[in-house]
Amino acid sequence: MSTQFEIRGLTASIEEKQILKGIDLKINGGEIHAIMGPNGTGKSTLASALMGHPKYEVTGGEVSLNGEDVLEMGVDERALAGLFLAMQYPSEITGVTNADFLRSAINARRGEGNEISLIKFVRQMEAKMKELEMNPEFMHRYLNEGFSGGEKKRNEILQMMLLEPKLVILDEIDSGLDIDALKIVAAGVNAMRDEARGFLIITHYQRLLDYIKPDFVHVMMQGRIVKSGGPELAERLEAEGYDWVKEELGIVDETVGQA
Ligand code: ADP
Ligand code: MG
Numbered sequence: 001m002s003t004q005f006e007i008r009g010l011t012a013s014i015e016e017k018q019i020l021k022g023i024d025l026k027i028n029g030g031e032i033h034a035i036m037g038p039n040g041t042g043k044s045t046l047a048s049a050l051m052g053h054p055k056y057e058v059t060g061g062e063v064s065l066n067g068e069d070v071l072e073m074g075v076d077e078r079a080l081a082g083l084f085l086a087m088q089y090p091s092e093i094t095g096v097t098n099a100d101f102l103r104s105a106i107n108a109r110r111g112e113g114n115e116i117s118l119i120k121f122v123r124q125m126e127a128k129m130k131e132l133e134m135n136p137e138f139m140h141r142y143l144n145e146g147f148s149g150g151e152k153k154r155n156e157i158l159q160m161m162l163l164e165p166k167l168v169i170l171d172e173i174d175s176g177l178d179i180d181a182l183k184i185v186a187a188g189v190n191a192m193r194d195e196a197r198g199f200l201i202i203t204h205y206q207r208l209l210d211y212i213k214p215d216f217v218h219v220m221m222q223g224r225i226v227k228s229g230g231p232e233l234a235e236r237l238e239a240e241g242y243d244w245v246k247e248e249l250g251i252v253d254e255t256v257g258q259a
Contacts, residue, residue, distance in 0.1 A: 002195045003029035003066060003082075003166045010061035012049040019045040019256050021223040023061070027167065027198035034201045034209055034234060037220035038242050040255035043202045044088055046220070047171045051085045052078050065167055080109055082166030086156035086173050088202075093143040098155065099125060101143050102162055109163065128161045131191075133184055149176025157188045168192070169200045174208040186211030206238030219245055221254040 005027040012020040019042045027033050037043055049056045050063060052075040063070040065081055073081060093101070102125060107115045116124075125139060132154045144152050153173055160168055170189070174182055189199070189212050201212060209217075209231070217233040218225045219242070226249055227233070237245075246254055 001029075001066065003027075003198050004064075005066075005167045005198050006062075006064050007050075008062045010046075010049065010063060011059045012045060012056050013059055014045065014056050017256075018059070019056075019223050020049060023223075023225060025200075025218070025225065027200060029166075029195045029198055030193065031216065032193070032199040032201060032212060032214045033216045033218065034203060034214035035218045035220050035225070036203055036206070036234060036237055038254050039204065041220045042223040042256050043220050044171055045223075045256075047085055047087075047169050047200075047202060050078075050169060051075060051083060076108070079105070079163075083169070084160055084163060084165030084167065085169045086153070086160060086171060088171040088175065090144050090152045090156055092145045092147075094145055096143050097140050098143055098158075099139045102159060105159070105163060124162060125158075128158055131161070131184075132158055132188055134158065150178065150181045153177055153185060154181065157185050161188060161192060164192075164197075166196060167198050167200070169202070171202045172204060173201070174203055174205065182208065183211055206234045209234045221245070221249075221251055223256045226251070 007023050007025045010020055010023040011018065023046060025033065035043055045056060049058055052073065058071055065083065068081060070078060070083065103116065103121050106121065110116060126136065129136060129138065134154055138155065144155060147155060153176060156173065173185060177185060186208065201214065203209065214231055214234065217229055217231060219227040227245055242254065
């Protein structure tokens with residue numbers, strides 16, 4: 001089934017401060033949407049609110065994935081329903097190896113009595129790690145502990161490849177990646193492009209979009225999507241920055257602001 005993901009009028013706040021001020025976005029399976037915008041405009045907040053991060057309070061709006069109400073679900077239920085977030089700053093978890101973590105996540109999705117065999121899991125993990133040019137020793141390292149910025153990002157993509165989510169959110173996956181790593185990560189994402197899966201790619205820079213071609217580009221400012229277009233919008237932002245958008249819309253301070 002082709003995935004349908006829809007956000008309507010989403011508002012969210014953190015510590016009483018309203019950050020998201022009404023987000024509307026529809027993503028169909030097979031589509032790649034990019035959200036671009038300067039720092040402090042609410043991009044990561046959108047990602048966290050969609051995943052159900054407890055620090056962010058959704059104060060209004062609706063989110064649905066294939067007709068199911070996402071906002072009703074806990075974080076684990078969202079993951080099981082097929083939402084996936086590659087975080088801007090992935091957490092380190094001491095005591096849990098990468099392999100243990102991934103196998104648990106896969107088995108949670110497959111359900112009791114249908115667990116993946118160890119040998120099959122190891123083969124899959126090894127194959128995907130090879131695609132991402134990751135050292136096999138990362139399988140047995142504690143999750144993200146002591147990983148460099150670039151290694152953490154590859155590891156997020158490894159999780160995505162193994163979990164086969166329906167809606168993939170990548171938050172600044174390009175930050176901390178050199179050009180070779182960026183190409184590898186982009187190839188991983190492109191290989192996952194499929195009717196069953198939509199993508200929301202958050203990025204500050206256009207560079208990533210040279211390798212992952214978006215169908216739609218949205219600009220976020222002041223906690224809203226203020227402009228949408230095709231790939232040409234990203235190209236203009238790369239060439240001219242964000243000032244022309246601010247001028248066109250009469251925006252003085254693009255950040256979410258204080259209070
Ligand atoms: P972006 O990802 O576009 O740079 P963020 O969503 O991270 O923007 O941040 C938007 C605003 O929300 C900023 O003003 C930021 O300071 C505030 N904010 C985000 N997360 C937190 C947090 N955990 N605690 C306090 N303020 C936060
Ligand atoms: Mg951010």
